Amino acid sequence: MDNNNKDIREEDAQRAFAGLMERYSGVISKVCYMYAESAGEAADMRQDILLNLWKSRDSFRGEANMSTWIHRVCINTCISYIRKEKKHRATAGPELMDLIPETVPDRREMLRQMHDLIRRLKTRERALILLWLEDFNYDEIAEVVGVGRNTVATSLRRIKQKLMEMAKD
Numbered sequence: 792m793d794n795n796n797k798d799i800r801e802e803d804a805q806r807a808f809a810g811l812m813e814r815y816s817g818v819i820s821k822v823c824y825m826y827a828e829s830a831g832e833a834a835d836m837r838q839d840i841l842l843n844l845w846k847s848r849d850s851f852r853g854e855a856n857m858s859t860w861i862h863r864v865c866i867n868t869c870i871s872y873i874r875k876e877k878k879h880r881a882t883a884g885p886e887l888m889d890l891i892p893e894t895v896p897d898r899r900e901m902l903r904q905m906h907d908l909i910r911r912l913k914t915r916e917r918a919l920i921l922l923w924l925e926d927f928n929y930d931e932i933a934e935v936v937g938v939g940r941n942t943v944a945t946s947l948r949r950i951k952q953k954l955m956e957m958a959k960d
Contacts, residue, residue: 808848812841815861818925822862825909825921826869832876840868855934862925863935866918873914908957916950923947 812819819840820833827833843864851860909920915936922932929943936943 804848808845811857812844815858818858818861819865821925822865822869822921825906825917826873826914828910832872836869836872839872840865843868856931859927859931859935862922862927866921866935870914870918904958908954911957912950912953916946916953919943919946920950920954 819837823833823836823840827836844861847864851857855863909917912920918936919932922935927935929940929947932943932947933940938946
């Protein structure tokens with residue numbers, strides 16, 4: 792009977808996790824896309840993220856929002872992946888654009904250009920701007936990244952200026 796209950800609990804945990812990953816699938820893909828330099832690399836990052844989320848699911852204590860915790864795991868996983876694979880990285884390929892659903896061609900081109908600019912930012916700058924683009928407030932961004940609110944505000948202002956200057960070039 793105990794094994795039966797354990798099996799049922801494990802199945803319930805798997806179903807709950809699958810539902811959670813489905814709900815946050817878009818967030819995970821966006822973060823991978825912004826850090827990856829190829830579609831294959833994005834897929835590898837995504838797998839690492841899912842594995843890290845599964846392994847750490849019991850450590851989520853509910854002190855932060857679920858989305859904050861998932862963003863933190865995504866960003867930290869991608870940064871770790873980049874550090875580990877840095878010597879093997881190639882330049883960004885056009886296949887990466889296949890990760891963005893094709894809608895209006897003008898919008899797709901705009902997104903491609905924006906993502907190209909963001910990809911040129913430093914790792915920490917990318918994390919900040921991605922969270923801001925996901926409509927996280929400064930306090931939530933500070934919690935995810937592990938810096939003070941004022942640092943977030945100042946950094947985002949500088950990042951936005953930097954992106955505008957990069958876009959002019």
